[in-house]
Amino acid sequence: QSFEVTGDGYKPKGQFLHDSDHLDFSKHPAVTTMLWAGLLVNDARLEGSGASGGDATYRMVGDPTEGALVVAAAKANLWRDQVESFFPRVAENPFDSARKTMSTLHAVKEAKPEYSPFNKTAPKFALCVKGAPDVVLQACTSYQRIGDENAPLNDEIRKKILEANTAMALQALRVLAVAYRPMEHQPEPMAADDVERDLIFIGLIGLIDPARPEVKAAIQEAREAGIRTVMITGDYPDTAKAIATNINLLRPGAKVLPGAALDTMSNAQVIEAVKETDVFARVSPQHKMKIVDALKQTGAVVAMTGDGVNDAPALKRSDIGVAMGI
Numbered sequence: 281q282s283f284e285v286t287g288d289g290y291k292p293k294g295q296f297l298h299d300s301d302h303l304d305f306s307k308h309p310a311v312t313t314m315l316w317a318g319l320l321v322n323d324a325r326l327e328g329s330g331a332s333g334g335d336a337t338y339r340m341v342g343d344p345t346e347g348a349l350v351v352a353a354a355k356a357n358l359w360r361d362q363v364e365s366f367f368p369r370v371a372e373n374p375f376d377s378a379r380k381t382m383s384t385l386h387a388v389k390e391a392k393p394e395y396s397p398f399n400k401t402a403p404k405f406a407l408c409v410k411g412a413p414d415v416v417l418q419a420c421t422s423y424q425r426i427g428d429e430n431a432p433l434n435d436e437i438r439k440k441i442l443e444a445n446t447a448m449a450l451q452a453l454r455v456l457a458v459a460y461r462p463m464e465h466q467p468e469p470m471a472a473d474d475v476e477r478d479l480i481f482i483g484l485i486g487l488i489d490p491a492r493p494e495v496k497a498a499i500q501e502a503r504e505a506g507i508r509t510v511m512i513t514g515d516y517p518d519t520a521k522a523i524a525t526n527i528n529l530l531r532p533g534a535k536v537l538p539g540a541a542l543d544t545m546s547n548a549q550v551i552e553a554v555k556e557t558d559v560f561a562r563v564s565p566q567h568k569m570k571i572v573d574a575l576k577q578t579g580a581v582v583a584m585t586g587d588g589v590n591d592a593p594a595l596k597r598s599d600i601g602v603a604m605g606i
Contacts, residue, residue, distance in 0.1 A: 282444075283311055285352050290326060290338045292354035305356065310424045313397045314482045315358050317458045318349040320367055321384045321408035325360065326350050345454065348487045349410075358395060366390045367406060371470040377514065377564055377590050381411030381419075383476050385466065397424065403462035407475055413445045413484060416457035423481040430480055445484055449518035452526060453486035496527045510575075511559045512568055520561040530558050539563035542570055550574045568594035 283303060287294025296303035296311065305312055324342030340347035350360060367386040375382035384407070391402030398406075409416060422430045423437060431437075441457075448455045459479035467475055499509050509529055513520050517536050524530040536559040542550055554574040560567065568584075572594050575582045584591070584598035587605030595601030 281308075283308070285355060287351075287355065290340045290347060290351055292326065292338065292351050294352075294355040296356060309397070310482060312356065312358075312395070313424060313460070314458050314485065315349075315353040315356050316363065316396050317408040317460045317482055318410060318456075318485060319353040319358055319360060319363055320369070320386055320406075321382055321410045321458070322346045322349055322360075324350050326354060344489065345456070345487060349456075349485065352485075363395050366392050366395060370405070370466060373470060373472040373476070375411070376472070379411070379472060379476075380415045380514075381409055381472070381476060383407055383409045383472060385463070385470060385475070387466075397460070398462075403464055405463040405466055407461040407463055407479075409459045409461070409476055409479055410456050413441070413455055413457040416459050416479070417441060417481060419476050420459050420479040420481040421477075424483075433481060441481070441484065445516075446518060448484060448486040449516045450522060451486070451488075452490075452519055452522035453488050454515055454519060456485045456487070458482045458485060491523065491527045499527060499529050508558075508580075510554075510557070510571075512563055512571060513559070513561055514563060515561055517559075517561040520559045524559045534558040536561060539567040542567050547574075551577050554578065565590040565593055569597050572597045 281298070284297040285294055286297065296305070298308065303311065324340055324346035326347070327339050327341055329337040340350070353360075366389050368389065369384050370387050371385040373383045386406045386408065388398065388402050388404055388406055391398035393399030396406070409419070417438060420433050423433045424430050445455050459481050461475070461479050502509055511520060511524050511529055515523075517538050521530065521536045524536070530536070533556075535553075535557040537553060537557045539560060539562045542553075545553060550570060551574045554571060555578060560571055563571075568591065572582055572584055576599065581600070582598045583600035583602060584594050585602040585604055586595055587603070595603055
């Protein structure tokens with residue numbers, strides 16, 4: 281089933297809707313479990329101004345995508361400090377662009393049923409995982425139904441989840457999967473390959489970060505000046521294509537190419553591909569450098585911009601590197 285969260289920005293004000301009606305969380309505990317896990321496997325923090333009522337302002341410290349999960353949880357009255365007091369983090373595997381997942385291990389000090397799926401028997405630890413839906417799904421062996429029980433994850437359910445992922449991506453949503461695993465012992469060491477398995481799939485979260493109104497005009501102005509704009513993103517091809525189409529970045533007949541396709545191409549084939557590809561999706565840092573090198577070999581002067589540490593090698597390799605962000 282699908283649920284909608286209203287509101288925008290970082291203000292923790294919004295409603296949860298199910299078929300346009302207000303959501304009764306007691307009838308859909310999996311939604312609370314989703315928010316609980318998404319809040320814990322998360323490094324972002326929401327900071328308020330301290331003002332009361334409608335005068336309060338909020339800012340996010342951390343990654344905007346993670347921040348959206350923190351805000352969604354706050355809209356359901358799940359606040360980070362309070363939840364973490366019952367489930368303190370004891371170990372973690374930070375997000376890795378190659379693994380495309382992040383996992384955190386939490387001690388279960390008190391199994392609060394209003395916060396977590398543990399309302400009968402509680403484990404000593406809980407592993408929370410979020411990341412790319414296809415990767416997380418491969419590590420899951422069961423799933424939490426809309427009710428309170430878990431069930432084996434069969435091929436039919438996997439297919440439904442992947443279809444839902446595709447449908448959300450076609451709406452220009454960035455989609456994350458969230459899962460968890462009860463554990464009785466703290467693994468030493470906390471190796472991702474060892475712990476990110478036998479997971480219980482909770483659900484998918486779709487987020488939209490709409491392009492600013494001025495983007496479409498900026499791309500057109502650049503195009504008229506003889507500058508071609510290329511999108512390089514970690515998003516799924518369907519999501520990237522929808523966004524590129526909305527802002528008129530994708531030229532008629534131009535291609536959307538997944539990063540994995542670059543791994544199968546020769547250098548000459550990559551050079552030809554970059555001439556007719558406007559969007560590269562699901563890319564790694566190595567792919568970014570390969571794209572920059574190929575564009576330079578076509579004779580183009582290449583300006584590269586990015587806001588993450590994974591962008592640094594490609595920024596340095598380009599003719600003009602434009603670092604952005606904090």
